[in-house]
Amino acid sequence: MPYEDGPISGEQAKLRALAALREAITRGDMAPDQRLVEHELAERFGVTRGGIRAALIDLTAEGLVERIPNRGARVRVVTLEEAVAITECRMVLEGLCAAKAAAQATDEQLAELAAMGEAMAKAVADGEPLTYSALNHELHTYIRDISGQQVAVELLERLNAQLVRHRFQLALRPGRPQKSLSEHLALIEAIRAHDPAAAQEAAHAHLASVIAALRE
Amino acid sequence: MPYEDGPISGEQAKLRALAALREAITRGDMAPDQRLVEHELAERFGVTRGGIRAALIDLTAEGLVERIPNRGARVRVVTLEEAVAITECRMVLEGLCAAKAAAQATDEQLAELAAMGEAMAKAVADGEPLTYSALNHELHTYIRDISGQQVAVELLERLNAQLVRHRFQLALRPGRPQKSLSEHLALIEAIRAHDPAAAQEAAHAHLASVIAALRE
């Protein structure tokens, strides 16, 4: 459904364009390495070219888009090697968050974690890898929130956004959810036991396993 | 090619403005929370307002500048709490780099590390905290280079840029260089011994000590 009233403008428009573009890229609606022509996007999203341009610059800073002077923007393609490097960084940063979460989680938050663990187990038992993948992501986000480590949270969100394609690919691999589930349950248990060292170790182990799976 | 009287323009200009601004901020030439008026900066650096504007947007993404719509840009002020959170992230990321460096450093690189260690010891013995601080930064950069972990290196550079003021403050504190030196020597030894776990541990210990000093 096209926008009938011509390009909207202003800050609102720019933000909308940014959100829409980010969504489209992380959703995988746009093929990797696809050209992002400013004029086309402006028409598609119903904003001015300036708005799209600003959004592309922001997305470049986030690492989702690659811009070459005078040659336009493309969806950045993350090589396997890069995906591994990114996941290594996730490993230590999520380890930090897990340790802090274990140190300071409230009883209420621990109960919520337990509930999430059960939901994930159910999703695996029911053979629903996509549901499991979504819950997986939710769990990681929730642990980050509990940690209250704002800087780490921001870094992790940036890093995660670049990995969507690889993560999606991983979730559908046979046997992977089972392995992933047990690692997550261990992580949840360590946090519930208020054991920072064990929580950090569990997060490390989980992401080391993800790295191994990526490399396969 | 004659000298231009008016503001220079184009990509070159934008890059120059960005470098100059970043330098000025990290050098501490500009007070924290100082207003950054586009017109003034444009005149000062001899570029167009558009160039300054683009540079400010980039610096905002780097976390050095804060921009509020319709109200301009300011030098971002990093609170103590944020400095601690940033250093916690540095801790785990530098730990990662140290471990990888220990795993794969060449003999040549190990020799260079040893030389740096001696230079640092000399600087402390001679009571030259500023020389020591510079060498300190050089050492961290070198270890990151050895690690080859490009993603971690980029994150660390971003994080470090935000800490200049605090780092500077720390270097001049009495007794601090001595403590820092022994931690660094332990890190160097662990890398020279090709012991990733010990290297990671040494990096953690060092930055945990920095956090404690920050909090004092």
Add this chain to the structure above:
DNA sequence: GCTAACAAGATTGTTGACAATTTTGTCGCC
């Protein structure tokens, strides 16, 4: 058929003027 040179088209980059917004200054009033 192949290459080089050139032209046409498509795309991005830049500018300067103008609009919108916020901040500052001034005045009258209670």
Add this chain to the structure above:
DNA sequence: GGCGACAAAATTGTCAACAATCTTGTTAGC
């Protein structure tokens, strides 16, 4: 003097036209 309304100034935000650059297509010459 304090306070609110209003006006003026300063500052940032936006746009549309133009310029610069790259890409693609075509032709001439060999």
